[in-house]
Amino acid sequence: MNGFVDRLLGRVPLSGVLAIVAPVLAILFAAVVTSLVLLLTGSPPLDTILLMAEYGVRPRTLVLTLNAATTFYLSAIAVAIGFRMNLFNIGVDGQYRLAALIAAAVGGAVVLPGPLHIALIIVVAVLVGAAWAAIAGILKVTRGVSEVISTIMLNAIATGLGAWLLTQWAVPVSGSNNIGTRPLPESAHFPGFELIPGTPLKVFGFIVIAALVGIGFHVLLNRTVFGFNLRATGRSEPAAVASGVDVKKMVVAAMVISGGLAGLVGMPQLLGQSYTYSLDFPAGLGFTGIAIALLGRNNPVGIVFASLLWAFLDNSAQILDLEAIPKEIVTIMQGTIVLSVIVAYELVHRYSQTALQRRVGRELGEVKA
Amino acid sequence: MKPAVELRGITKRFPGVVANKNIELSVATGHVHAIVGENGAGKSTLMKILYGMQRPDEGEIRVNGEQVSFRTPADAIAAGIGMVHQHFMLADNLTVLENVILGSEPRRFGGIDFAAARAKIKEISATYGLNVDPDALVEDIGVGERQRVEILKVLYRGARILILDEPTAVLVPQEVEELFGNLRSLVEQGLTIIFISHKLDEVLAVADAITVIRRGETVASVQPKDVTARRLAELMVGSELPSPETRESTVTDEVALEVSGLSMSKDGRPLLSGVDLRIRKGEVLGVAGVEGNGQAELVEAIMGMRPIDSGSIRLLGEDVTAWPTLRRRERGIAYIPEDRHRHGLLLEAPLWENRMLGHQNRRPNAKGPWIDRAGARRDTRRIVEEYDVRTPGIDVTASALSGGNQQKLIVGREMSGEPVVLIAAHPTRGVDVGAQAAIWDHLRNARAAGLAVLLISADLDELIGLSDTLKVILRGRIVADFDPAEVTPERLGSAMTGAREVA
Numbered sequence: 001m002n003g004f005v006d007r008l009l010g011r012v013p014l015s016g017v018l019a020i021v022a023p024v025l026a027i028l029f030a031a032v033v034t035s036l037v038l039l040l041t042g043s044p045p046l047d048t049i050l051l052m053a054e055y056g057v058r059p060r061t062l063v064l065t066l067n068a069a070t071t072f073y074l075s076a077i078a079v080a081i082g083f084r085m086n087l088f089n090i091g092v093d094g095q096y097r098l099a100a101l102i103a104a105a106v107g108g109a110v111v112l113p114g115p116l117h118i119a120l121i122i123v124v125a126v127l128v129g130a131a132w133a134a135i136a137g138i139l140k141v142t143r144g145v146s147e148v149i150s151t152i153m154l155n156a157i158a159t160g161l162g163a164w165l166l167t168q169w170a171v172p173v174s175g176s177n178n179i180g181t182r183p184l185p186e187s188a189h190f191p192g193f194e195l196i197p198g199t200p201l202k203v204f205g206f207i208v209i210a211a212l213v214g215i216g217f218h219v220l221l222n223r224t225v226f227g228f229n230l231r232a233t234g235r236s237e238p239a240a241v242a243s244g245v246d247v248k249k250m251v252v253a254a255m256v257i258s259g260g261l262a263g264l265v266g267m268p269q270l271l272g273q274s275y276t277y278s279l280d281f282p283a284g285l286g287f288t289g290i291a292i293a294l295l296g297r298n299n300p301v302g303i304v305f306a307s308l309l310w311a312f313l314d315n316s317a318q319i320l321d322l323e324a325i326p327k328e329i330v331t332i333m334q335g336t337i338v339l340s341v342i343v344a345y346e347l348v349h350r351y352s353q354t355a356l357q358r359r360v361g362r363e364l365g366e367v368k369a
Numbered sequence: 370m371k372p373a374v375e376l377r378g379i380t381k382r383f384p385g386v387v388a389n390k391n392i393e394l395s396v397a398t399g400h401v402h403a404i405v406g407e408n409g410a411g412k413s414t415l416m417k418i419l420y421g422m423q424r425p426d427e428g429e430i431r432v433n434g435e436q437v438s439f440r441t442p443a444d445a446i447a448a449g450i451g452m453v454h455q456h457f458m459l460a461d462n463l464t465v466l467e468n469v470i471l472g473s474e475p476r477r478f479g480g481i482d483f484a485a486a487r488a489k490i491k492e493i494s495a496t497y498g499l500n501v502d503p504d505a506l507v508e509d510i511g512v513g514e515r516q517r518v519e520i521l522k523v524l525y526r527g528a529r530i531l532i533l534d535e536p537t538a539v540l541v542p543q544e545v546e547e548l549f550g551n552l553r554s555l556v557e558q559g560l561t562i563i564f565i566s567h568k569l570d571e572v573l574a575v576a577d578a579i580t581v582i583r584r585g586e587t588v589a590s591v592q593p594k595d596v597t598a599r600r601l602a603e604l605m606v607g608s609e610l611p612s613p614e615t616r617e618s619t620v621t622d623e624v625a626l627e628v629s630g631l632s633m634s635k636d637g638r639p640l641l642s643g644v645d646l647r648i649r650k651g652e653v654l655g656v657a658g659v660e661g662n663g664q665a666e667l668v669e670a671i672m673g674m675r676p677i678d679s680g681s682i683r684l685l686g687e688d689v690t691a692w693p694t695l696r697r698r699e700r701g702i703a704y705i706p707e708d709r710h711r712h713g714l715l716l717e718a719p720l721w722e723n724r725m726l727g728h729q730n731r732r733p734n735a736k737g738p739w740i741d742r743a744g745a746r747r748d749t750r751r752i753v754e755e756y757d758v759r760t761p762g763i764d765v766t767a768s769a770l771s772g773g774n775q776q777k778l779i780v781g782r783e784m785s786g787e788p789v790v791l792i793a794a795h796p797t798r799g800v801d802v803g804a805q806a807a808i809w810d811h812l813r814n815a816r817a818a819g820l821a822v823l824l825i826s827a828d829l830d831e832l833i834g835l836s837d838t839l840k841v842i843l844r845g846r847i848v849a850d851f852d853p854a855e856v857t858p859e860r861l862g863s864a865m866t867g868a869r870e871v872a
Contacts, residue, residue, distance in 0.1 A: 223742075225735050228725060235715045241674055242704065242712040243727035244695030356769050359761065 022348040023295070023305075026341040033340075034333040043325045051323060052330075056316030059198035066195070068311035070207045070268045071282075073303060075289025077217050078261035080298035082147075084221060085234035085254050091136060091151025092262040093286025094158030099129040100266025101162050101181065104277035105169045107270075108182030117188040118271060125263040132158065133259020134252065141248040147255065155286075166277070173278050180278025190271035206268035213261065214300040230254060262286065291338050297345065310334060371434035373398040373530050373561040374419065374450075379428035381414055388414040390585045392428070396530075396578070401552055401562045403572040406582035407605055412565050415582070416532050419563075420452045421445035432530070451528030453519045455535045459507045466490060466503040469522050493524050498554045513544035517551065530561045537571055538660070549575045567605070569598040581605055584801070619651035620837050624686070625821035626671070626702075626790045631680035633666050633845075640666045641845040644680070648790065648821040653812070655824045655836030655853065659865050663845035664825045665707060668794050671823070672704055673697050685789060698727055701789030705779055705796045707825070709772075713779045716768040720760060723767050724749040724782055731786060752781035757807060773804030780811055791815060794825040809835065829858040841865055 035045035055061055075092055082089035103125035112120060136154060139145040170179035192202030221227035233240040233250050241247055265285055270277065292310055296303030317330035372395045379392040388411045396402040406412045417423040419430065421439030430437050432448050439445045442452070459468050466483065469490055475482040490503045499517045507515065516536060523531055533552075537545045552562055552575060566572050572579060573593050581589040581604040589604045596604075624647050631644040641663045648654045658664055669675040671682055673694040681690045689697055698704070704727070706712035714723050725734040725745050733744035749763045756777045760770055767775055776796070783791065793812065797805040812835060816822055826832050832839060833853045841849040841864045849864040 223740050224738050225729050225740060226738065228722070228729050228740055232715055232718075232726060232729075235717060236711070238711045239713065239715055239726060241694065242672065242706055243729065244693070244698045246693060246695070353768075356765060 022344040023302075023341055026344040027309075027337055029340040029344070030333055030336040033336045034329060037332055038325075038329060041326070041329075043329075048320070048323075048325055048329070051319060051325075052313075052316040055319035056312055059196045060201055061315050061318075062196050063199055063201040063203055064315045065308065065311045066207065067204045067268065067272070068314055069304075069307040070204050070210045071265060071285055072288055072292050072307040072310055073210045074213060074261060074268075075265045075285045076292035076296060076303045076307060077213055077289075077300065078258050078265065079286075079289045079293040080296070080300075080303065081217065081221075081230075081261065082254055082258045083234075083293055083298045085230045085250065086237070087234075087251060087254050087258070088148045089133060089136070089151055089255065089258045089262075090148055090290070091133060091154045091158075091286070092258070092265065092289050093284060094151070094155035095129040095132045095259045095262035096265035096286060097281070097283060098132055098158045098162055099125040099263035100270050100281065101165060101277045102128045103263075103266075104181040104184065104270055105165070107184045107188050108276070111185060112187060114187045117185075118190055121184075121188055121271065122264070122267060125267055126260040127263070129263025129265075130256045130260035133255045133262065137252040137255030140255075141251050147251075166279070173276065178278050178280060180274075180276035180281075182276070184271070184275040188271065189275065190267075192272055202272075204268040204272040206272055209264070209267075213264065214304065218300045226253075265289070291334065295338055295341055309337075371398075372396055372431075373400075373433060374563070375431040375434075376415075376419070377429050377431070379415065379418060379425045379430070381418060381423060381425050388585055389418070389425070391587075392582070392585075393587050394580055395590075396561060396563060398433075398561050399556050399559055400577040401556055401564055401575055403564045403566060403576035403579045404582060405565075405567055405569065405572055405579060405601060405605060407567060410582045410605070411585035412582055413534065414585075416452065416534060416563070416565060419445070420450060420532060446526050446528065449527060449529040450532065451523030451526060451530070452532040453516070453523055453534065453536060455538055457515050457519055459515060459518060461506075461508040463507060464503065465501055465505050465507060465510070465518050465521075468507055468518060469503070469525050473526055490521065490525065493521055497524070497551065497558060499551060511544075513540060513547055516540070516544075516548065520551065520555075529559075530563070531555070532563045532565070534565045535567075536564070537566065537568060545571065569601045569605075572601070573598060618837060619817050619819070621650045621652075621819065623650045624648070625650045625652075625684070626823065627683040627686075628667075628671065629681050629683075631667070631670055631682070632678045633670055633675065634678055639845055641670065641677075644842075644845070644847055646823070646840070646847075648823055650789075650819045650821050651816055652837045653816055653822040653824050653835050655826065655832040655839045656842055657826075657829065657832050657839060657861050657865055658842035660827060662842050662865075664794070664842060666845070667842070668704075668707070668792055668823075668825060671697075671792055672702065695730065699731065701787070703783035703786075703788035703791045705776075705783055705791070705793040707794035707798070709775055709779055714767045714775060717766055719766055720753070720758075720763040720770075720778060721746045721749040723778065724752060724763075726782070728782065728786055748785065752778060752785065756781035756811070771801070773800035776800050777804055777807060780808055784811065784815060788820060791820055791822045792825075793822060795827060796824070797826075797828065797831060829861055833858065833861070 038045040038048055056065070075096070078092045079089060103121045106124045107117065107121040110117070110120065132154060136147045136150040139150050140147050166179065166181070169181050171182050173180045190205045192205050195203040221231060229240065229245045229250055232243065233245055233247055237247060266281070269282060274281065288310065292303060292306045295310070296306035313330045313334055317327040320327040320329065374394070374396040376392055376394040379389050380387070381389040392415055404412050404415070414423060418425050421442045421444050424440070430439070432450065437448055439448070460471070463471070466487055470481070470486045475485045477485065487503050490501070493499065494501045499521055501514065501517050501521055507518065520531065536548060540548060552564070556562060564572070564576060576593050579591050579593055579596070579601070580587055581591070581601065583605060626646070626648045628644060628646040631641055632639065633641040644667060646654060656664060656667070666675065670677050673692055681688060683689065684697065684700055684702065689700065710716060715726060728734050733741060733748045735741055746763060752758065753760060753763060758770070758777045758781065759774050767778070770778070780796065796812065797808050800808070812822060824832065824835060833856060836853045839851040839853050839856060839861070840847050841851070841861065843865065851861060
């Protein structure tokens with residue numbers, strides 16, 4: 001069972017072609033299931049998928065997809081760092097919302113030159129996210145509270161706390177009956193790129209930060225002693241303890257890093273689009289991150305593809321309502337993809353493990369003979 | 370009369386190893402038939418085949434003269450074969466009755482017929498003199514009684530042929546006597562028992578027939594009256610028996626590790642009480658004891674993996690009692706853990722990452738906060754070479770290696786970085802004879818080079834052969850000291866069970 005969880009959470013690497021085969025198989029399988037559902041609901045599957053594909057590659061949709069993927073990516077990386085050491089940070093959702101709210105309030109209250117202003121907001125967000133996650137980490141190491149439970153609870157508390165803080169700091173958003181934090185001044189706007197011709201919509205500049213976070217994640221995990229300790233703890237806690245890893249310290253550290261990264265999740269939206277934290281600030285991104293982290297096997301490259309796929313499905317589905325096809329069909333598809341990916345990874349892993357043992361046996365047999 | 374169980378030409382291969390080769394075995398009805406062999410000789414695989422947990426690659430199985438082919442243990446149970454596992458499979462929070470019927474509950478009116486079950490259990494218990502109270506909670510009963518519950522469970526399912534896998538490993542001597550009494554009354558009633566063990570005295574005491582397995586092959590079938598324990602041991606290990614004996618003393622005056630007044634308890638129950646040890650450079654201190662008498666706790670206390678209540682641990686004169694595990698390791702304590710899969714390896718990680726484990730903060734594996742991949746990989750290749758780890762490369766996962774090769778990797782890793790003290794817990798458990806000899810060699814060489822070794826082992830010959838000093842641990846106390854040059858396994862054994870306590 002434990003081995004299965006290891007594979008599920010990507011602590012066991014799949015190498016070469018097999019790493020690609022599994023997700024492709026899973027997506028094909030999900031397409032079949034979705035087609036069946038479409039047939040049952042009376043919509044033609046092929047036409048629906050073509051419709052989505054056609055809409056999905058329009059310049060405007062592409063920009064929206066990239067922007068959504070940036071956010072998803074950060075969220076999934078925040079989840080993944082916990083997963084890699086068997087720590088289930090279900091609280092990314094609360095962490096990023098609280099972080100974005102407080103960072104937005106701080107950012108709206110000060111006037112600073114551009115880069116400094118942006119840096120301040122990001123630092124505040126990271127600190128708030130880290131602090132909120134640290135509560136769960138400390139509860140786990142001092143009182144043995146499961147981080148799954150405590151982070152879910154902290155999500156609920158963050159929702160309440162956020163709502164109350166918002167009423168304290170809110171100003172009306174002009175032209176609506178929405179309320180939000182004081183809008184960020186021009187100096188705090190993160191510049192975007194007009195990357196895709198044919199639309200005035202800009203790609204979030206934060207996509208660069210997301211890419212840096214991905215690289216940092218890889219380096220931290222695979223090239224540092226800290227990352228080795230983290231992965232060792234995830235693979236086998238008793239072995240990590242015997243090797244001298246201070247597991248309690250690692251739990252708090254991983255939780256803090258995960259929460260700090262979660263703090264970044266709201267930043268593309270805040271600094272690149274809305275410039276205020278209002279009642280309609282996107283929620284639930286933390287949970288999307290969990291699904292995407294699983295889909296991408298907690299691997300920084302895998303998560304890139306998973307985020308893009310997820311964002312593409314989300315955005316290209318917008319056309320469906322206009323054609324009187326329920327766009328919830330995409331949610332079914334996303335769910336099926338995650339489930340079938342898990343099954344496919346397991347199958348591929350078993351196959352490759354037996355193949356490895358056979359290979360070792362064969363090569364040793366030859367050596368002996 | 371047809372034999373109860375007959376195995377002909379059973380062969381089972383696993384990747385890289387032949388676990389059973391052409392096994393021939395014939396067990397007469399109404400006999401206690403012992404199967405003996407060293408750890409890793411293939412006894413367990415053979416029994417798994419007979420119990421339907423593994424399928425043989427070749428050969429045939431006959432039960433009461435009829436050829437059978439088991440796909441699952443359920444098939445074996447249906448054929449009247451039951452297995453009592455070495456590790457009990459009982460739910461602590463259920464009663465004996467509930468445990469026994471779990472999975473084969475008698476039904477009545479859609480509910481469970483407890484009355485019928487209780488009657489049947491009492492009947493079985495009385496017939497075979499098992500003396501089991503069906504309404505006791507399993508968590509309240511002792512080890513011996515738990516084992517009887519396991520036997521009852523098997524009998525309840527109609528087994529006429531019982532496989533007992535190392536049944537005495539967890540028992541104290543009196544319980545062993547009791548178990549043997551039970552076994553005799555079982556065979557008197559016409560049941561057949563296959564008894565797996567590597568404890569020769571016990572085998573000679575209880576068996577009607579003995580089959581010896583060595584390296585996956587049946588090497589002899591003998592009658593207990595025709596053999597001595599010594600002859601059996603020779604059969605078990607063959608002529609190539611490596612001797613664990615060390616020759617001249619290399620003990621110096623310099624104390625490397627000193628443990629004084631070490632005590633530890635859990636929930637008010639003492640696990641270690643006032644343990645004192647001194648190991649000098651170049652000395653091997655052996656600790657003998659029946660498993661579960663505080664050896665694991667002693668090791669974990671010295672490694673800093675478990676908090677202690679009182680006492681002190683000094684390494685080269687320096688008080689390390691309050692140090693975390695990492696710092697102790699860095700100052701020169703090496704550790705070969707008892708359970709290599711749990712504490713010694715990351716099974717799903719490649720060999721070179723396993724090389725880093727426990728040494729991940731040091732050269733050649735790390736430079737400051739950064740991992741030195743090239744250095745770690747180079748040094749892994751060195752270990753593979755020097756310690757003869759049979760592997761196609763250093764990128765395969767540890768789980769792909771055999772137990773002996775995994776252990777050689779661990780020994781090589783722990784010997785690197787110039788350790789001062791080596792804690793070796795059951796260093797040759799479950800490894801093949803070749804690896805065993807190699808590991809003994811490495812321990813001897815390290816001792817000659819001035820390493821202080823704390824050796825914990827269940828193998829008394831290994832302890833007597835390798836140690837310069839022997840201590841016996843019983844219920845968390847050091848109860849006896851022996852000179853390995855003079856002690857016999859028998860005397861050691863009686864001290865281990867408290868039959869002859871020395872103050």
